[in-house]
Amino acid sequence: MGVSGGADVVGGKTTSIGKAGEVPAGHGPNGPYLVPVLTSRQQLILRLGIAFWFLTLAFFWSWWLRPEHIGHLGPFAFATIVLAWLTLMPMYFLLNVHASRKSSKLHTIPKRSRVAMVVTKAPSEPFAVVQRTLEAMLAQDYPHDTWLADEDPTEATVRWCDAHGVLISTRRGREDYHRKTWPRRTRCKEGNLAFFYDHYGYERYDFVAQMDADHVPTPTYLREILYPFADPGVGYVSAPSICDNNANESWAARGRLFVEGMLHGPLQSGYTASGAPLCIGSHYAVRTRALREAGGLGPELAEDHSTSMLINAAGWRGVHAIDAIANGDGPQTFADLITQEFQWSRSLTTILLEYTPAYLSKLSPRLRRQFVFCQLWYPMFALFAMATYAMPIYALLSGNNFANVTYPDFLFYYMPSAGIPIALVIFLKRLGLSRPFSAKAISWEGTLFHLFARWPWVMAGTLASVRDYLTKSFVDFRVTPKGSGPKHLLPARVIVPYALLAVGASLPVLLVEHPSRAFGFYWFAAFNATIYGLLVVVIVGKHLTENKISLRKNIGKFALQGSLAAVAILIPLAGFYDRGLQGIYGLQQGAGLHIVKVTYPVSGAGRGELGSQRFRFDLGWGE
Numbered sequence: 001m002g003v004s005g006g007a008d009v010v011g012g013k014t015t016s017i018g019k020a021g022e023v024p025a026g027h028g029p030n031g032p033y034l035v036p037v038l039t040s041r042q043q044l045i046l047r048l049g050i051a052f053w054f055l056t057l058a059f060f061w062s063w064w065l066r067p068e069h070i071g072h073l074g075p076f077a078f079a080t081i082v083l084a085w086l087t088l089m090p091m092y093f094l095l096n097v098h099a100s101r102k103s104s105k106l107h108t109i110p111k112r113s114r115v116a117m118v119v120t121k122a123p124s125e126p127f128a129v130v131q132r133t134l135e136a137m138l139a140q141d142y143p144h145d146t147w148l149a150d151e152d153p154t155e156a157t158v159r160w161c162d163a164h165g166v167l168i169s170t171r172r173g174r175e176d177y178h179r180k181t182w183p184r185r186t187r188c189k190e191g192n193l194a195f196f197y198d199h200y201g202y203e204r205y206d207f208v209a210q211m212d213a214d215h216v217p218t219p220t221y222l223r224e225i226l227y228p229f230a231d232p233g234v235g236y237v238s239a240p241s242i243c244d245n246n247a248n249e250s251w252a253a254r255g256r257l258f259v260e261g262m263l264h265g266p267l268q269s270g271y272t273a274s275g276a277p278l279c280i281g282s283h284y285a286v287r288t289r290a291l292r293e294a295g296g297l298g299p300e301l302a303e304d305h306s307t308s309m310l311i312n313a314a315g316w317r318g319v320h321a322i323d324a325i326a327n328g329d330g331p332q333t334f335a336d337l338i339t340q341e342f343q344w345s346r347s348l349t350t351i352l353l354e355y356t357p358a359y360l361s362k363l364s365p366r367l368r369r370q371f372v373f374c375q376l377w378y379p380m381f382a383l384f385a386m387a388t389y390a391m392p393i394y395a396l397l398s399g400n401n402f403a404n405v406t407y408p409d410f411l412f413y414y415m416p417s418a419g420i421p422i423a424l425v426i427f428l429k430r431l432g433l434s435r436p437f438s439a440k441a442i443s444w445e446g447t448l449f450h451l452f453a454r455w456p457w458v459m460a461g462t463l464a465s466v467r468d469y470l471t472k473s474f475v476d477f478r479v480t481p482k483g484s485g486p487k488h489l490l491p492a493r494v495i496v497p498y499a500l501l502a503v504g505a506s507l508p509v510l511l512v513e514h515p516s517r518a519f520g521f522y523w524f525a526a527f528n529a530t531i532y533g534l535l536v537v538v539i540v541g542k543h544l545t546e547n548k549i550s551l552r553k554n555i556g557k558f559a560l561q562g563s564l565a566a567v568a569i570l571i572p573l574a575g576f577y578d579r580g581l582q583g584i585y586g587l588q589q590g591a592g593l594h595i596v597k598v599t600y601p602v603s604g605a606g607r608g609e610l611g612s613q614r615f616r617f618d619l620g621w622g623e
Contacts, residue, residue: 519586
């Protein structure tokens, strides 16, 4: 019998016992524990690129902050804060990446170290999914014990594990591991793994690599993720979370995959050099002594993030194993994608509000800044995304520009500082640092997901967390479905927010006839609205084609969703048709090249009233 509900286990292989010797931090018997990810030449190119970027930032900001550009202080300050955020994000990335480090492979853990791999399984996850992962774990080229932490193992699961030497840990029937709150929380991976560590992990093993059910490790995965533990000061090791098994079948999976490629490669390696790499829940490894001293796995759905914080607060360090590769499933549908965004933003905000204050004093100033910034990233991202959506609407309703500058001048000064970070990301990708290697630096999936689809649900998750904190309410988590795809259309609540955003951006375009000096924002508002309308079309259309859903069985819902998509795209297009020329006329001011000219009917000649103006294409050069 391979099930272990108590302290006894039968079956499986046991590795030899040993303990790592103490070695001075930073250097081992064969040299430094960490080595640069980039070669000297690559570092030089990157640093020259960053230096040039700083020059372009000085070029832009010295122009933007000129006193004569301030018309109304409030709108100017608001736009300046948004632009500062757009500057801060690539700066944060590049300043971390330029000094990326990884573990030297000249050092290994002691040969007698006790090692285990454990994969978690929830009742909703088919055994066929976890079986692939278990088979890959058994095929590792490093000796270890293989464990399945199953919430409710079936007899068939037990028989398979017995036949393959896999040990089983289960908290089934243990109410003390089904608590409503952390630690040992019910319906949560933390509670499942807490049982494993309390009964087996801490006493039997020095190092444990833990996997999600769908993440299949490559044969060298375990060896790669163990290299950093040669440094006795390392308490945990993160690894790239690559969710690409279904990338060819799901645009939602590609959207997340492409956007996060730089996070799982160079940014995490940058944290290794000067901060704290963040464990990603799909898979990471711990030194059991460090985890025990930290008090066990951290709270919340984002237990990976909180565990990273707790282990650092206990005085240990982390390293990112950029070459420890495991491939998992991305979100099957757009609904799964936004559920993840909602839950993760909610969980990280909850960690910030409820748990982080107790650990800040135990962290160095640098780590305090990093963890607080990472936990604030979701709320700030949502706020600034909402701000960029609202800016054209405000300009049209108020009739005010945000600054006394022309659009061509703005592009001239701003575009160099915006383009160089993109070029540097492409450079890093061509060096093979993206995880996965195939992640695109620029893609339509990533653009729609990150810039338009993501923020409403991040905002909802953040607000839900604040409400939970104030009301002390309890939240259950939803496990992202794995296995067979959906058979039905998406629920309307997934689509309606984007249709409302499309209509909301269109109405000022259609209804505001006298925007004073803010003509150009007709075009920006209509463009915003059109993108959200296209997003609705993509969500509905891709869900149908990717999942081969029968329209005959879903004709009522499809009629509703088709109508929403039509409204979401036709109203913005009506805005373009009605105000597009006026918008271009406003944007071209100061350009020298006039695409649109204004004429006056005879009855209104000389009056200069907007209502008497007519706009028409004229591709001649200006005076």
